[in-house]
Amino acid sequence: MNHRAATLRDRSVGPMDRTLRGTVGLGLRAALADELLAADGSAASFIEVAPENHLGVGGRRGRLLAMARERWPVVSHGLCGDFSGAAPVDDDLLAALKVFLRENGARWYSDHLCLTHVAGAETHDLLPLPFTAEAISRASRRIREVQDRLELPIAVENVSAYLRHPQDELDEASFVSSVVDEAGCSLLLDVNNVYVNAVNFGFDPQAYIRALPLERVVQMHVAGHLVEERDDDGVPTLLIDTHGAAIIDPVFALLAFTVGEMRRRGLLPAPVLLERDHNIPPLAELELELQRLQAVVDAGAGEPRR
Amino acid sequence: MTLASTEAALRALLLGREPTWLAGVDRRRQRVYRDLVRSNLLNTIERACPHARRLHRADFDDVAARFLAEAPPTTRLVRDVPAQFTAWLMQQEPATLPSSARSGAFGELCHFEALEIEVTMSETGRHQTAGAVVDDAVFLLDPSARLALYRHPVHRVTSTTTALPAAAAQPVVLLCFQRAEQFVVDVVSPAVAKLLVCFSQGQTLGAGLGVLRAEAAAAGTVVDVARVRADLVDLRWRGALFL
Numbered sequence: 001m002n003h004r005a006a007t008l009r010d011r012s013v014g015p016m017d018r019t020l021r022g023t024v025g026l027g028l029r030a031a032l033a034d035e036l037l038a039a040d041g042s043a044a045s046f047i048e049v050a051p052e053n054h055l056g057v058g059g060r061r062g063r064l065l066a067m068a069r070e071r072w073p074v075v076s077h078g079l080c081g082d083f084s085g086a087a088p089v090d091d092d093l094l095a096a097l098k099v100f101l102r103e104n105g106a107r108w109y110s111d112h113l114c115l116t117h118v119a120g121a122e123t124h125d126l127l128p129l130p131f132t133a134e135a136i137s138r139a140s141r142r143i144r145e146v147q148d149r150l151e152l153p154i155a156v157e158n159v160s161a162y163l164r165h166p167q168d169e170l171d172e173a174s175f176v177s178s179v180v181d182e183a184g185c186s187l188l189l190d191v192n193n194v195y196v197n198a199v200n201f202g203f204d205p206q207a208y209i210r211a212l213p214l215e216r217v218v219q220m221h222v223a224g225h226l227v228e229e230r231d232d233d234g235v236p237t238l239l240i241d242t243h244g245a246a247i248i249d250p251v252f253a254l255l256a257f258t259v260g261e262m263r264r265r266g267l268l269p270a271p272v273l274l275e276r277d278h279n280i281p282p283l284a285e286l287e288l289e290l291q292r293l294q295a296v297v298d299a300g301a302g303e304p305r306r
Numbered sequence: 307m308t309l310a311s312t313e314a315a316l317r318a319l320l321l322g323r324e325p326t327w328l329a330g331v332d333r334r335r336q337r338v339y340r341d342l343v344r345s346n347l348l349n350t351i352e353r354a355c356p357h358a359r360r361l362h363r364a365d366f367d368d369v370a371a372r373f374l375a376e377a378p379p380t381t382r383l384v385r386d387v388p389a390q391f392t393a394w395l396m397q398q399e400p401a402t403l404p405s406s407a408r409s410g411a412f413g414e415l416c417h418f419e420a421l422e423i424e425v426t427m428s429e430t431g432r433h434q435t436a437g438a439v440v441d442d443a444v445f446l447l448d449p450s451a452r453l454a455l456y457r458h459p460v461h462r463v464t465s466t467t468t469a470l471p472a473a474a475a476q477p478v479v480l481l482c483f484q485r486a487e488q489f490v491v492d493v494v495s496p497a498v499a500k501l502l503v504c505f506s507q508g509q510t511l512g513a514g515l516g517v518l519r520a521e522a523a524a525a526g527t528v529v530d531v532a533r534v535r536a537d538l539v540d541l542r543w544r545g546a547l548f549l
Contacts (some may be wrong), residue, residue, distance in 0.1 A: 056429060058449075059428065060426075084309065085313065086313060093383075116382075119310075119314045120378075121317050123378075124387070129309075134309055162335045163332065163339065167307045238335075240342075
């Protein structure tokens with residue numbers, strides 16, 4: 001643990017994010033944007049967008065974002081931060097991102113703790129990092145650099161994974177915690193990813209949650225996933241994080257556990273984002289899911305918001 | 307194994323024509339990543355070029371897989387992947403491409419289809435229809451406007467077209483732009499195209515016409531200025547240009 005670095009570089013989100021604590025939100029997707037914007041109301045208290053899908057973009061997509069911004073606070077979540085890759089920071093992209101974040105009133109900016117570029121190629125996917133001291137060092141350095149240049153707190157997201165590298169030196173929770181500590185950054189805790197990885201690699205998801213610095217969590221994600229493989233008894237052994245199905249009960253339960261653990265540590269629950277990118281159902285179905293998420297958050301937090 | 311060697315190994319696993327498997331890792335799990343990465347990138351390219359793929363699916367898929375292996379995307383914006391693919395495709399020696407891709411029409415069609423995405427996602431300007439079309443007028447192209455020069459009339463390909471178009475007698479100059487969130491394509495004359503290039507360089511209408519007149523004089527022809535002005539008024543009215 002490098003507490004000196006955390007003290008010097010700490011841009012964790014403090015009081016500024018309190019207005020969204022205890023709320024739930026929805027990702028803005030083109031397939032549901034018209035319906036969402038036409039609705040009289042929504043259980044969503046904020047929306048999330050991927051800046052890479054909006055930088056320099058006009059037309060219908062630009063109009064939809066402008067309309068959404070009038071109704072909800074906008075949270076920005078990146079897709080290709082590549083916090084541990086060898087490729088240099090893309091200066092033009094970072095400059096455009098900074099403008100976008102300012103225009104959209106960002107309170108923090110999140111991206112994934114993973115590899116997206118590999119040896120000069122952009123995969124546009126979230127690839128697992130080896131859990132090594134070298135990866136911690138490189139990711140921390142990159143996060144601090146991006147954090148300083150964006151002049152915003154950065155939150156890194158724990159990613160779903162389907163393989164582990166033989167050279168791993170740490171377990172995942174220790175790796176994520178070390179990066180957050182070394183970088184002095186915040187954490188976007190994807191509860192579904194914890195569940196997916198717990199199944200895929202056979203660990204206790206509650207122990208994982210307990211091992212994290214929950215005071216650093218500024219936002220949470222939940223989503224549905226796909227069962228790719230089962231054992232002879234029908235028990236899932238490989239889950240794929242598709243964002244293409246409804247949230248399953250065990251993930252709701254893990255979210256409730258997480259909110260309860262936050263409460264036990266004297267923390268307000270971080271805002272929860274429902275991710276749905278594929279097989280998008282009618283909005284009414286997503287609204288029911290949002291309402292259930294809000295009920296879980298309210299129950300776990302101990303004092304209902306609404 | 308360092309991060310650098312991990313990256314190189316992942317690239318060979320994910321993007322090579324055939325996978326180079328990581329040592330000590332379950333191959334089924336590696337296959338998951340290979341399939342996810344490739345299907346995402348290839349679907350992005352396929353969706354951008356629906357007509358080219360429909361007409362020559364096997365060759366299209368072969369060329370796209372070659373792109374991933376030889377010159378994979380470097381852009382961090384997924385919407386720019388099709389443009390990188392078509393730029394790479396149009397630089398390839400025809401002899402190295404599958405038979406259907408050698409005519410030039412294949413690459414041009416891919417380019418044109420990817421251009422539609424670029425244009426419809428671009429920001430647009432604030433259009434003005436007032437202002438006189440006088441010689442010292444400074445026209446601005448709408449930010450979404452793109453000029454494209456093709457040897458084949460690929461803009462005529464539709465969902466019912468059954469073959470790639472033959473080469474046109476004259477080069478086909480297309481002005482593509484966005485209006486009311488829709489993709490608009492205009493065939494423009496070489497004279498208007500030249501003027502649009504002059505405008506993009508900040509020249510006035512009078513200066514642009516001077517360039518046209520000089521070239522026409524050298525070729526022993528005359529510029530139909532009235533026709534050119536009428537075309538500009540039409541393009542301005544339709545949102546491709548503004549003053």
